[in-house]
Amino acid sequence: MELYILLIFMIFAAFVAIEMQDLFSSVIAMGAVGFALCLAFIVVKAPDLAITQLVVEILCLIILIRATINKDIPLVIEGRWVFNTMATLIFAAVFLFFSYQAIRELPNFGEPLMAVVRKYMEEGADKTGSVNLVTGVVLDFRAYDTLGEAAALFAAVIGIVTVLRKTGRSGHDK
Amino acid sequence: MGLYFLCIILFCVGLYGVLRKRNIVKIIIGLAIMNYSISMFFVLLGYKFNGRAPIESQDQTIANMVDPLPQALVLTSIVIALAVMALLIAIAIRIYDRYGTFDITKIKRLRG
C-alpha cells in the first residue's frame, strides 16, 4: 500500500517537474521524485540503494541548482504543435498497452523466480566473506561490472573537465 | 502488477518530457525521471513478500530474503545515471555560455 502511495506521488511530482514554468521549482520537484524513490527503496528492503539514492540525489540537486540559479532565463513559450503532442501521446499509449501485456506474463509481484540468486543466498556469505550480500555481489561475484562502473564515472569526470575547458582549440581557429 | 504498471507510467512521463519539452534543463529532468522509474521497476522485480533486507545478522536464518541481484545492478546503474546526468549538465552549462539560452529551438546551427 505504501508503495502505491509513493509511486502515485512520484508520478504526480514528475508531472509537476516537467510542466512547471519556473525552472527552479521544477528542479525542486525533481528532487521530490528522487527522495520519494529513496523512501520506496526502504519499503522494498533495499537499504544500500536508499543510502546511495539519497546522497546521489543531494549531489544532483546541488549541481542542477548551481547550473540553473541566477541564469536570466526568458520564459520559454512552449510551442503547442497539436500534431507532435498527439504523436507522442499515441506512442505512449501504444507503449503502455503492450507493456501491460508483457507485464502480465512476468511472475507475480512479491514472488520472484530467484533461479540464479538462490546460490548467492546459500553460499554467498561464506564464499565472499561479506555478510552484506549486495556488497558481496557488487564487489565479488560481479566485480567486473563495478570496474566498468568506475570507468564510466571516470570517463564522465574527465569528460566534464574537458567540456568545461576555457579554450578548445589552440591557435587561430575561433 | 499494478505497481509495475505505475512504474511504466512514470517512464512514459519522463519520455514525454524528453520528447516534447524545449528547455534543455527540462529534458535533463525528464531523463532523470526515466532512470528513476527503471530503478524502481527493477528493484520491485526482486521484492519478496515478507522478505528481509539482504544483509545477514547474527540471530537470523537465511530463509526469507529479497533478491539481492537487482539491487546490485541498480546500484551500478544509479552511478552510471549520475555520470551521464553530470556530463549532460556540464554540456548544458557550456551551451548556455555560448548561445545564452536554454531553448533548443534557438540552438540550431546544424541543419540539413
Place this chain on the structure above:
Amino acid sequence: MINNTKSGMSLIVRTVTGLVVCFIMLFGIYIILHGHLSPGGGFAGGVMVALSFVLLVLAFGKDASAARLSKNLASNLESVGALMFLGIALMGFAQGSFFRNVLGKGSHFDLFSAGTIPLSNIAIGLKVAVGLFAIFLALVILEKFKEGK
C-alpha cells in the same frame, strides 16, 4: 546567496558548517569501511565525503586559483584510486583468474574480513569522493572565469 562564493555565506552558516563537516566526513568514512557489514559501501560513502568537501566550498568560498590547484590534485587522486581498484583486480591473476578474491575471508561480522572487498571499497570510495569533488570544482572554476571576464 549561494552564488556568492568569494566571501562565502553568513557567519551562522560558517560556524555550523565548521562544527558539522567533520562528522559528515567521519560518517562517510565509516560507511566506506563497513561496506561489507552494513548497508552502504564505497560509492555511497565516497559521495558523502565529496559532499562534505562541497559543503566546505559552499560555505567558505574559494578563490579561483586555489580551486584550480585542488581540482588538479583531485583529478590526480582519482586516477590513483582507479589504479588501486584495477590493481586489486589484477591481484587475482596471481591465483589464476582476473578479479579472484585472493585474500583470506576471515570470520563473519569482523571489520577485517571478506578478503579484497574492504580494499575495493576503500579504492572506490577514494575515487568517487575526489572525482565528484573535481566535477563540482570544475563548475566553480567556470563561474569564476566568467565573473573575471
Place this chain on the structure above:
Amino acid sequence: MSGINIIPLFVVIPLGAAFLISLFGKFIRRFADIAAFVTSLGLLACSVRLMILLQNTPGKLLIYKIGGWAPPFGICLVIDGLSMFILFIINLIGFFVTVYSIAYMEKYTDKAKFFTLFSLMICGMNGAVITGDIFNLFVFLEIASIASYALVAFGTGHEELEASFKYAIMGSVASCFIFMAIAFLYGFTSTLNMADMARVLSYKQGNLFVPFVGVLFLMGFGLKSALMPFHAWLPDAHSSAPAPISAMLSGVLIKALGVYSLLRIFFNILGSTQVFLSALMFLSVISIIVGGVLSLSQWNLKRLMAYSSIGQIGYILLGIGLGTPLGIFGAMFHLLNHSVMKSLLFLTAGSIDHAGGGRDLREMSGIAKHMPFTAKANMIASMAVSGIPPFSGFFSKLIIIVACIQKGHIGYGVCAVIGSILTLSAFMKVQKFVFFGEVKDNLKNIKEAPWLMKFSMGGLALLCIVGGLMLLPSMRFFISDAVQVITKGTSYSSIILEAVSK
C-alpha cells in the same frame, strides 16, 4: 601472459592506459602520445595473438570465467567467431586512428585528456564485444557512449556542443530502453548470462513478452546504430566531432555498439523471427535510399560522409535481414570494408581541414595539386565505398545484391543498386569540387599532411585495395566463422553451456 589469460587484457590495457595518461599526461611531455601508441599497438598484437589461439581451439570458442565463478553466477567472457571479428576491426581501426590523432590533435588543447577519453572509448567497445553477460554489455556500452559524448564536444565550439548534446540525449534514451529491456528479461528468466537466458527462453516463450522485449531492444540499439527513423543525431555528431573521432564513430562505434549487439541479442538470445527480419529489411532499405539521397544534397564534406554512413549501415542490416548464410556473409564483409573505407574518408576530410581547406565543398577547389597523397587516398576510398570493381566495396555489395535476388527480393536488390549509384554520384561530387579544378586564391599555400597522418591514411588505403583478397578460400575463415555464429542462432546457448561445464 599466454593462453586464455589474454582475454581480460582487452579491457585492462586500455583502462590502465587511460588512468596512467590522466595521471602523468600533464607532467611529462609526449607521455600521452607514446602511451596511446603503445597501447593501441599492444591491443592490435593481442588481437592477432588471440585470433591464432582461437583458430587452434577445437570448437572455436574460448570462455574466461572472471573471479573463477561459474557462468550463471559470475560474469564470463566469451570469444567466438563473431566477437573475434568485431574485436579485430575495433583494434585495427583504433591503431590507425591513434597514429593519425597524434599529429592531428595538435590543433586542440589538452591532448592528454583526448587520449584518456579515447582509451576509455576503446575499452568500452572491447568490453562490450567480449562479454557474455547482458548487464555487463550494458555497462561497457555506457562507458563507450559517455566517452564518445565527451569526445564529440572536445572542441567546445558552438556546433560541437550542440551536436554532443543531441547525441547524448538520444544515446541516453536508447540506454534507458536497453536497460528496461534487460529488467524485463531478468524478471522473466531470473538470470543475466546470455547463454543461460537463451536456454530459459527456449522453453518459456510467453505470448507477447519476447516480441515486446525485442521491440525495446530494437529501439535502443536502432538509436545507437542510427537506423533510419532514429538517425537524427548521427549527421550532427559525426560531422562536428574532431576528424579521428568521426572516423571512430562512423567506422567502429555504431557497429560495435549497434550492429554487434543487435546481432548477438536477436540471433543468439531471443531467436530471430521472420517478422523481425522483414522489419529489419524494410528499415534498412529505407536507410539506403534516404541516406543516399540526403548525402547527395549536402555541401559540407563531413556531413556528406556521415549521411553516406547511414546508407552503408543499411546495406549491412539488409544483408543480415535476409537471414541466408550468403546474405550474412556479405553483411559481415561489408561491415569490415565499411569500417576501413569510412574511417579513411573521414581521415582524409580531417587532413584537408587540418591543412586549412575547411569543410565546405563550395569553397574548395583543386586541392589535389597541393595534397596529392590525400587526394589519392580519398579517391581510393571513394571508389571503394561506391563499389567500383577492383576494390573491396564492390565485392561485398555484389554479394548482398546476389543474396537478395537469390532469396527472391528483387525489389530490395534494385534498391541496393540505386543506393550504390547515389553513393557513387555523391562521391563524384566530392572529387569534382574538392580535388579537381582551378586552385582558389585562399588555398594557395596549403601543405600536405604530416607523415604520421600520411602513414595511417596510406595503411588504410592499402587495406581498401587488398580487401577483396579476404574472399580467397584461405582467408575466408575470418568472416565465415562470424557467419557461423549467427546462423547457429539460439543453439549458441547449448554450445556455451556445454563448453562451460567441461
